[in-house]
Structure formats: structure tokens, C-alpha cells
Amino acid sequence: xxxxxxxxxxxxxxxxxxxxxxxxxxxxxxxxxxxxxxxxxxxxxxxxxxxxxxxxxxxxxxxxxxxxxxxxxxxxxxxxxxxxxxxxxxxxxxxxxxxxxxxxxxxxxxxxxxxxxxxxxxxxxxxxxxxxxxxxxxxxxxxxxxxxxxxxxxxxxxxxxxxxxxxxxxxxxxxxxxxxxxxxxxxxxxxxxxxxxxxxxxxxxxxxxxxxxxxxxxxxxxxxxxxxxxxxxxxxxxxxxxxxxxxxxxxxxxxxxxxxxxxxxxxxxxxxx
Numbered sequence: 289x290x291x292x293x294x295x296x297x298x299x300x301x302x303x304x305x306x307x308x309x310x311x312x313x314x315x316x317x318x319x320x321x322x323x324x325x326x327x328x329x330x331x332x333x334x335x336x337x338x339x340x341x342x343x344x345x346x347x348x349x350x351x352x353x354x355x356x357x358x359x360x361x362x363x364x365x366x367x368x369x370x371x372x373x374x375x376x377x378x379x380x381x382x383x384x385x386x387x388x389x390x391x392x393x394x395x396x397x398x399x400x401x402x403x404x405x406x407x408x409x410x411x412x413x414x415x416x417x418x419x420x421x422x423x424x425x426x427x428x429x430x431x432x433x434x435x436x437x438x439x440x441x442x443x444x445x446x447x448x449x450x451x452x453x454x455x456x457x458x459x460x461x462x463x464x465x466x467x468x469x470x471x472x473x474x475x476x477x478x479x480x481x482x483x484x485x486x487x488x489x490x491x492x493x494x495x496x497x498x499x500x501x502x503x504x505x506x507x508x509x510x511x512x513x514x515x516x517x518x519x520x521x522x523x524x525x526x527x528x529x530x531x532x533x534x535x536x537x538x539x540x541x542x543x544x545x546x547x548x549x550x551x552x553x554x555x556x557x558x559x560x561x
Contacts, residue, residue, distance in 0.1 A: 321388020325351025
């Protein structure tokens with residue numbers, strides 16, 4: 289099944305969200321991470337669509353969704369938006385699959401905003417300190433310098449950063465699709481805005497609640513992940529009762545692009561149980 293980009297719109301508390309859905313059946317919701325978009329789930333969404341109604345969305349400030357000066361795009365804002373979006377869709381207890389920063393969004397929406405899921409699959413989630421790669425922390429400390437980069441240097445920097453999330457290497461067309469939203473005046477400003485608003489306190493607020501999670505949880509990660517080291521995922525696994533783990537050899541942080549078949553197989557097995 290061919291999966292088009294998000295075409296529907298929802299007016300959230302943090303700006304206009306663009307979203308889409310494919311397939312039929314019980315609902316599954318996909319959350320992307322940073323600095324990515326729903327595009328990273330394209331192949332997995334197509335594989336799940338024959339079994340499920342698959343919802344995907346670009347968070348405010350990301351992908352094709354609204355980007356504007358002064359926009360709240362922090363983890364706290366995105367957690368609220370996700371809870372709003374589930375209400376808009378009328379989904380009471382969907383299956384949720386969340387990558388990277390999206391994992392923290394899903395966890396906050398559940399633990400702080402009452403969003404209910406029947407199952408939660410976390411893929412290389414941002415959930416524990418310390419936050420981000422060394423590059424992410426460096427930019428966060430000097431956003432006022434980096435946001436002044438000439439457009440060509442900015443694009444090269446983003447391309448190099450995004451490329452480092454893959455252990456296999458991204459095809460040029462895929463890399464271009466991931467980088468493109470962050471180019472141009474609005475995109476360049478939005479890239480540094482989402483890093484500037486990153487705050488580890490937003491996961492510190494919920495980390496102590498992880499042992500209270502009662503739903504089935506799958507935790508998948510790439511064994512060659514250089515952004516969130518595997519040992520951090522193993523530490524998270526020990527904090528959530530009954531959690532199922534799925535380490536994937538040969539994959540980096542972008543597991544869904546490095547090892548789509550292995551990840552999809554694990555998701556199908558978990559979601560249908």
C-alpha cells in the first residue's frame with residue numbers, strides 16, 4: 289500500500305497539525321522523533337495498514353505542520369497536543385508506537401494527561417537522562433550562534449546530523465526528505481527552536497512514574513545506536529514492569545529505516561498479541 293504524506297489538519301494548542309491515516313481495523317498511532325517527521329514511518333505504516341487503521345502525524349514545528357516564531361514545541365507542549373489529537377480522532381485506547389522524542393511525548397501524554405493506550409511500543413525512546421547526542425547538547429548550548437549559519441552550511445550540518453542516526457547509511461532521496469523541512473527561513477528557525485526548547489526536566493518529571501505503567505510495553509532499539517546508547521535502553525527496560533525487549537543488531541537510532549523488516553515483524557507480533 290502506498291502511504292501519502294499527512295494531508296488532514298487539526299488546530300492544536302501549539303499550532304496546526306497535519307496528519308493522515310491509512311488502512312482499516314483497530315487503530316494504531318505512530319509518533320516520530322526529532323529532528324524527523326512522520327516520513328520515517330512510511331514503510332512501517334504501509335506494512336501495518338492491511339491489519340490496522342494507522343494514524344500518523346507531524347508534530348507542531350516539524351515536517352509539514354505549522355512552524356512559526358514563538359511556537360511552543362517542547363516535550364511538554366507536544367504531550368498536550370498528542371492528548372488533544374487522540375480526542376479529536378475519537379481514539380479511547382489505541383495501540384501506540386513511538387520513536388525517540390515521540391516516546392517521551394507518548395509517555396507524558398499517558399502519565400500526565402490521562403491518555404490511555406491498549407499497548408505501547410517504544411523504539412529508541414528519549415526517556416532517561418542524559419538527553420541527546422553530544423551534537424544536540426552542543427547546539428542547545430549555543431543556539432544563538434548556530435541559527436546564524438548561512439543556509440548552505442545549515443543544510444550541510446542538518447544532513448550530517450541526520451545521517452549519523454543511521455548505522456546503515458541513508459539513501460540520498462530519503463536523506464533529502466528528512467532534511468527538507470528544516471530548510472528555508474521558517475525551517476531553519478524551527479530546527480534551532482526545537483533544540484532550544486529541549487529540557488531534560490520534562491522527562492525527569494515522569495521518570496519516577498515509569499514503574500506505575502500497567503499496559504503491555506515493547507522496547508526496541510538498535511544495537512548500533514550512537515544517539516541513545518543501548519545500555520540506556522536496557523536501564524529503561526528494568527524500570528517498567530513486564531516490559532518486552534527487542535534489541536536489533538545492525539540498526540542505529542533510525543531503526544525503522546535501518547531494519548524495517550525486523551522492526552515491523554516485532555511490532556506485528558506485539559500489537560496483535
